[in-house]
Amino acid sequence: MESHNSTLATIYPREATIMAAVCAIIFSIIGVLGNFITTVALLMHPKLRGHVTTMFVLSLCVSDLLFCSINLPLTASRYVKERWDFGDQLCQMFAFVFYGNEAVSLLSMVAITINRYILIAYYDMYSQIYTTTKIWVQLFLVWLVSFGLMVPPLLGIWGRLGLDTETFSCTILRNHGRSPKKYLFVFGFALPCVVIIVSYSCIYWKVRQSKRKLEGRRCVCGKLSGQTAKEKEEDSRLTTLMLTIFLCFLACFLPLMIMNVADDGIKYPWLHIIASILAWASSVINPLIYAATNRQYRAAYGNLLKFCQNNPVTRRTTWGSRTVGHSSNSPHYAEKRNPLKPDMPTKL
Template sequence: MIKMTVENVIYPQSWCYLASFFAVLFCVFGVSGNLLTIVALLKSERLRKHATTAFLLSLTFSDLLFCTIMMPMQAVRYYYRSWTFGDFLCQVFPFVFYSNDVIDDPYDYQPIHSHHVSTFISKDLSNKIHISSAVLSLFFPLAGLWGEMGYDTQTFSCTILKKNGKSPKTFIFLVGFLLPCFIIILSYSCIFNTVRKQHAKLNKFDSNQANKSKLKFFRNKNDLRLTVMMLVIFLAFIMCFLPLMVVNVFDDKTKYPFAHVMASVSAWSSAVINPIIYAVGSSQYRNAYKNLFIQIKTWKSFNSSGNNNNKAHVSRSNTVEPISNIAQKSPGEGVKPDSSCLEDG
């Protein structure tokens, strides 16, 4: 049974309130931004056919779940500086958090196959490395053979604790972060090396051949731009998660609490920044967002005009005198005859 106490907490209260504020902020903007991205991608017929859309939808859906489930829990946790969700969720929380980092994120940025460039790594091999690193990283603490899942009273976190003085946390970060990063960087290097060689070949052709080759190359230019955008997303992921990896590896005893708090905030931001990169880095994705907002605006205008018409109709109907009132009037209260008719008579 987890004891809700703040006596052993080493994180300053002011920094915990700041982290709680960022968690709420990331929850609001992360849910709205990622949800809009999913709808925009699904409604865009052009983007649905593109090779990168499946990867981006997977990444965006993962970020949406993270902002919807994990961020509210982090906000409450840092606000109260204790774990208030019970023993069972304390066992589940670190598994979800670490599996999200190890399994999902790095490999969502793997290079794509396009018409003019492709990586040396096959999708099948990538998936094998993907699953193997995840299973290898999380098996030992789950089985209690090397560390164990539990509650740390000093950092009020449900995480991987030491068992018999040993913990696999450093190993998990190294295997789950550095290994896929190395593979993906190597893959992107192959892509841009291929592009560089193609440019060199174009310069050796005669003018007619060069023009034909350039036309073919520029038809696929959007593929290259999207590949570059995927690289930018991957680099942003590294920048967000690198501080968390550094403090967990090199400050295992939490000598610098402030660094751990800000490293966590930095890691959370990775689930929020991707929609911004999509909008800035690709005109196709900007158009998808733009079309979605136009549809939303049109829908709101249609509903607003419909409500106004209904109100106007009700108002006009209220001004007509009811037939029952006319029937109840006495004969002397009827419509008066025209005075000109009386004079003519």
């Protein structure tokens, strides 16, 4: 055991493993609190609760919450001890949850991006595409595909999940000389990133095109292309928020992907540790982004704080808001706009 540990020390300096363990513990605490508070705040805020985008944001929060509460504490333990002490089965489940959650986060962002694009480019069809049933189907597919990609290595059909003794990490290993890592990188990371980048590029182009065509076409009722000016402003802010989240996710995970490909032999262990810490941070920063960049999300946090203080006036104001479901991003928006004919799509 002593010779084994000395071998590990040449791969990861002790200072690096201690720093990684401390960061894992801090991120675990902040991530669990932040994502749990965000989940509760969004569910309690009536206006945001009715947003289609909120459903996918909640999927993102639940994924990050699982990672911070399961993966990070175990990660801290293995970096402190510089070994894995929890058995082969838990090691396999660790890798299964880690990679599955990463895919859920990215595919949730893909779903959010497509939602933003349809809202802007195909507004007339939005309420028909994003019904409550179809939203749940999309969420189910996001989780099914994400963890379904990990079933072949979990069963040992294509690669296998297990312990890499040199780095004491639970990851995807070769099985009979075969590993799905490159394919998972392409279809589980690179391709979704390309879809998101292309979608946001189309959104940017569509917004610029619409501004030019619709300049000066505001009607007497203050509507513009079926939306009020306030609704368009809120949707624009929400789109900017989701783009910020994706860019931060990319900034966190891209260094780790680059190091795994460019330095597979771990010649620069400190860079691997720093890249891993950045990847963990992606599960912690989203609540901070919500609070810092979007007024509606700050209002949701504020309402939760006031609710916890048990202020009856604030509680009546929060739950009795007249703006419930009025956003164009609500799956029931068409019914709100046309209450006399709830089964018919809104005529725009």
